[in-house]
Amino acid sequence: MTNAAVATTHPNQDQRLSQQARPVRELRPAVDVYENADELLMRADMPGASADSVKIRIENSLLTLQAQREDGAATLRYYRAFQVPDSVDPEGISAELKQGVLQVQLKKHERAKPRVIQIRNS
Amino acid sequence: MLTQWNNVPLNGLRQEMDRLFQRFEYDWPTDSPVWNRELDGPQFALRDAGESLEITADVPGFQIADLHVSFEQGSLIVRGERSESAPEGYSVHRKERGAVHFARAFTLPTRIDPDKIEASLRNGVLELRLPKAAEERPRMISVKAA
Numbered sequence: 001m002t003n004a005a006v007a008t009t010h011p012n013q014d015q016r017l018s019q020q021a022r023p024v025r026e027l028r029p030a031v032d033v034y035e036n037a038d039e040l041l042m043r044a045d046m047p048g049a050s051a052d053s054v055k056i057r058i059e060n061s062l063l064t065l066q067a068q069r070e071d072g073a074a075t076l077r078y079y080r081a082f083q084v085p086d087s088v089d090p091e092g093i094s095a096e097l098k099q100g101v102l103q104v105q106l107k108k109h110e111r112a113k114p115r116v117i118q119i120r121n122s
Numbered sequence: 123m124l125t126q127w128n129n130v131p132l133n134g135l136r137q138e139m140d141r142l143f144q145r146f147e148y149d150w151p152t153d154s155p156v157w158n159r160e161l162d163g164p165q166f167a168l169r170d171a172g173e174s175l176e177i178t179a180d181v182p183g184f185q186i187a188d189l190h191v192s193f194e195q196g197s198l199i200v201r202g203e204r205s206e207s208a209p210e211g212y213s214v215h216r217k218e219r220g221a222v223h224f225a226r227a228f229t230l231p232t233r234i235d236p237d238k239i240e241a242s243l244r245n246g247v248l249e250l251r252l253p254k255a256a257e258e259r260p261r262m263i264s265v266k267a268a
Binding site: 050 | 217
C-alpha cells in the first residue's frame with residue numbers, strides 16, 4: 001500500500017485539515033493484546049497523553065485508539081486501529097490511562113464465553 | 123576470453139536487490155518516539171530553558187521506584203527498568219511492549235547546581251529540571267551610549 005492510499009482512507013483526515021495551525025504528528029504506540037475467557041485486554045504506551053484526549057471507538061468491529069499529547073509547538077497524536085472479533089460486546093468496553101499506559105478492557109458477549117459441559121454418569 | 127566484472131549480468135540483479143531492500147527499509151515503521159529501537163531505551167530530550175536545563179524522557183508504565191537519577195562527576199545519569207507485565211491467566215495475542223532496561227549518561231552543556239535538581243514523573247514522562255550554576259545563567263548586558 002502506498003502512503004497516499006493510507007492518507008485518503010484515514011478516518012481523521014477532516015480533523016487533521018482543520019488543525020493545520022498547529023502541526024500534528026502521528027505516532028504508532030506499541031500495543032500488547034491479551035485474552036482470557038471473559039475479555040480482551042489491550043495496553044498501549046502513550047506517554048504524556050492527557051486522559052481527556054483519549055478517544056476509543058468501535059465501529060463494524062474496527063476498534064480505534066486515539067490520544068493526544070502537547071509537545072512544545074506540536075501536537076502528537078497516538079493512533080492505532082484493530083479488527084476485533086465478533087465476540088466482543090461493543091457496550092462492554094472500559095478504559096483507563098495510568099502512568100502513560102492506556103489499558104482497554106473489551107468484555108465478551110455472554111454467548112461467546114466458553115462453557116464447560118458437565119458429563120453425567122448414567 | 124576474459125570479460126570485465128562490471129559487464130556481467132549479475133550487476134543488474136544486485137541493483138534490483140538494493141532497490142528492494144531500500145524499499146523494505148522505507149516501509150518499516152520507524153515513527154514511534156517512545157522507544158529508540160537501536161538503544162532499546164526511551165527517547166530523551168534536552169532543552170535549555172535559560173535559567174535551567176530541562177530533560178524529559180518517555181517512560182510509560184514506569185513507577186517512581188523503577189527510575190534512578192543521579193549526578194556524578196559532572197554527568198547526569200538516568201537508569202530505569204520496566205519488567206514484563208503480562209497479566210496472569212491471559213493468553214498473549216500481541217506483544218510489542220517488552221521489558222525495558224536502560225541507562226543513559228549525559229554530559230551537560232553547562233555547569234549546574236546539583237543540590238537543586240528536581241525530578242518528577244507525570245503521565246509516563248520523566249521530567250528533570252537542572253538549575254544552572256549562578257555563573258552560567260543568562261545575563262543582560264545593558265548598552266551604554268558612548
